[in-house]
Amino acid sequence: MIRRVARLLALLAAISLAGCENWQSALQAHGASAISLKHLIIFIVAVCSIVWALVMVAMIYALARRRAAWRAPTELIPERERRMGRIVTACVGLTVVIISIFTLASFFTTRALSVAGSDDLTIRISGMQWWWGVQYLRPNPKQAFDTANEIHIPAGRNVHLVLEGDDVIHSFWVPSLAGKQDLIPGRINEITIRAERPGIYRGQCAEFCGLQHAHMSFFVIADEPQDFERWAAAQRAPATQASDEEIAAGRDAFMSKPCAACHSIRGTKATGTSGPDLTHVGSRKTIGAGLFETTRGSLAAWIADPQTLKPGNNMPLVPLAPEELRAISAYLASLK
């Protein structure tokens, strides 16, 4: 009884939680495939719950029913054995029917998921320890551009994602939009997503990938088509020029320190590829793969001590004088 009440409470808690906004949930589906997956999930869970309830009723009845007079353990009644045999066979037959239905339902759901058009927007996602490289591929290579940890897509349009693992295996998962797909070194996987309505959807690496597996998240931001085009045009542009002295000092410090060896800022000498592209880092919502909101303060904190904020990540600590740190964080924050 206590268990029942407790379980009910747990369920209620879950339902109330599901009610509030969760931007990373398979039950809050806003993408085409996530919606059809949610329907499948609800269907299978409902059928399975009924099956479980029936089995429990049968078991409780079997345990609690009244018995006739005592008899020796080996004294079996042939008629009853035959009847039990028929019932068990019928139950097994029912099992076969149910799993056949599930198999067919899965098959057709899968088929419906793998639709891709030829004119889809194509984005290459590369998984690295512990951040996401995002490359917008365009028919005209001049229009292609890089960003990181934040994927903008036009709402209501199919977007074709090409998934590549650069170091270890990662898994790309935005539960509100689609099921997950692995990024495997030496292989290329593909997935098509479509956000039905504008919004911000959180995703996270779902395959264990080392120390900071827990902090390898990203955002998919679905914009209205015109907003998306505006955003893409801004991202294609090289980095903004320094607008004041401190920012210029920050840019110079960035270039002379080893920062430029790992990070790229288009339009400058910085062309490193081991770390995220920083051309428009100031325009992104978060830094450190979803770790902090992007502010000048969080940028400075991150540069000053990355190993305390995200232990084990691949950003080495670079010795900087306080004024250099201030200047560099101002410079990065200015890269809108």
Added chain:
Amino acid sequence: MRMVVLLICIVTLGGCEREKRELRLDPPVAAALDKIALMQNRIAGAPPQVYFALDRPFETNAYNLSEGKRLYTWFGCKGCHGDGQGGIGPSFLDGWWYYGPEMVSIFASIRDGRPHGMPAFKNKMTTDEIWQLAGYVQTIGAYSAKTAAPSRNDDKQVRPSENRAPAAILFDQGPTPVHPDQGPTP
């Protein structure tokens, strides 16, 4: 039973710290590690006491060595030294060390730079990163295979992996001084 306990204790003492992953050294320890005592000619010398107190972590700890290997790539060492075969800079594989194979010498070379093109990295890397890198560089040219070594990369193989030394025998190119008056003549 007592024997078993004793055995476990011995194993524990011998093995501890070998696999410990110090993601970030305490600033006082890092500062102490910077205080090496070099000979007058800036070749050889003694590491600070704390280095031994920590049980020579940058030579015996595989994690530090593999971090050194990544720093080797990230800080552009490949540009001059290639994958250890050398190029503009000297090779680490031929078994010749212009400034000796001791950790302090390698540390000093990276931190302060050397004549004929080796830049100083003291403003670009922290002390513990320089130590990690030095440990890795020493491994590249190790005369004998060590148990604690960074392993090979999952890339095309251009040379035997560090845990399969002796590299000097496998890559016996002989001494190829890049600059005639660089370091003492072997």
Added chain:
Amino acid sequence: MTETIARAETLDTELDGTRLATALAQTWKTERGLWGALTTVDHKIIGRRYIVTAFVFLVLGGVLALLMRLQLAQPEARVLGPDRFNQVFTMHGANMMFLFAVPVMEAMGVYLVPLMVGTRNIAFPRLNAFSYWIFLAGGLLLWIAFALDMGPDVGWFAYVPLSGPQYAPGKRADIWAQMITFTELAALAVAVEIVVTVFKQRAPGMSLDRIPLFVWSMLVTSFVVIMAMPAIMVASTSLILDRLVGTHFFNPAEGGDVLLWQHLFWFFGHPEVYIIFLPAVGMVSTLIATFARRPIFGYLALVMALIATGILAFGLWVHHMFVTGLPRLGESFFTASSMAIAIPAGIQIFCWIATLWDGRPVFKTPLLFVIGFIVTFVIGGLTGVMVASVPFDTQVHDTYFVVAHFHYVLIGGAVFPLLGAVYYWFPKFTGRMMSERRGKWAFWLIFIGFHLTFFPMHILGLEGMPRRIYTYQPDLPWHGLNLFVSASALILAAGFLIFFIDAIISARSGNPAGDNPWDAPTLEWATSSPPPAYNFAHIPVVGSAYPLWDQPGSLNVASGLHSDRREIVITTITIAEPQARESSPQNSIWPLLTAITTTIMLIWSIFSPWAVVWGSIPVAITLIGWFWPSGTPEDEA
């Protein structure tokens, strides 16, 4: 001539009861003291050791689980850092699978199978001793490494490239891989022993259709072990080779393949689940028959279900790889085969319920655990059907939904029956009963604690919480349920604590049990509790699947065995007609010595490939010692 007369006098037909018992006890005895403990080949002593060791590993693994729950109770908690957390969850998984679940099931088989088939010792008893020592060495290797901060941190599945040479520096992953070798060796040894014991050492008259269901389940399990374990042996050896000597099995840049690892691992890893689950099924069938007071309904169907599960187990491994981007058609095939496993599982559940329906259930603690098993396992099985569906799985794969699913299957499906089995066979192991009162407390705490701990994880998974994360950020709506789960884990832990306390107290001062306290029908209850070193004074002859119910009072027995040497009866495979008298090996120190040399070689080979060359010399020497002809007379047909 005189010798023949002397030999004839030792025949069991020539001796009366007491003199026979003394003679047999002398022949089969284990020396007292340390030397005896190290040299014994008695399957009961080794089985007991195996069980106790495995339960010690269960406790250690449980402590790790509590540590993880402590860390996850709060968002961004700093109880464990990422490095320590990765070691802890890897250790928890590897420990529970390789050092607890598989060994404890095999150990139950080592203890019970020879008794249930009515023989005096397991086949290859020295191999059995060797198996235990190797298992112990593997366990110590893993846990000492963990104590030294060298515990593996790559997950119990050790996916490459994360566990490969580039991304796993040091020896942590090698320790995982070599621990696998130890436990595989131990498991394979036991599997071979059980197959031979079941095929050749059954009591006369125990034809295939009279074998107790637990023995059937151990037989099928042993075949699954023999076929599944080589795959992981190949995988872990290739991994060590990649890491130590620079091969490229898993390096895509040099023509290796990352997914090859997953195929090899899961070709073992999925059957592994059934290696744990099938013995539990056998236990449930045994317990239900005894406590429902009637023979199990659908004996043949249950045996066929066991075999079908064992075969199907090898056709489902790809459902662990549904999101790796394999061809859609192939995935659909594996959806169908994974769903098909529900058929034999369903047959079993329905037969058990039918047995309970027609029987007259006696609600002792073991039956409570069986009922708890059915409630829980049906949920686990149904969530298994869910994750077998490719599209469903793309949303829940590698989330807490899967964590919930396999804990329902492994704890609900295997540990509940195991605990029931311990309550059931404890009187046989120790001669004393466990406490019914404490047993009921333990059951209810474990049952309630389990569901409160693991049911919410289904919801967490659907809410988007991935597995194997050491922490989560406060802006995600997971902390409420996580805190609830962590608190519930304490109830579960309390239940286990009571179980262990009960086991310890009962072993010392429980009520004496007598030979057959439950009025159970199978042969292990036909001898004293605990059984004498020779198990049976006379080998029983069996006329049905439930001999003690069909022939209450006294069993028919076979005679004509010598009492001055270790003799067992060899029977034919199908109808168990006596074929020969065979001698069973004496106690020996060589299995221990061989295990020590093997351990040295295997651990050394983590550090140097030359260990395989030089380390094999002492192994060869100890093996020669082991197999040195002892001059025992040949078998008498």
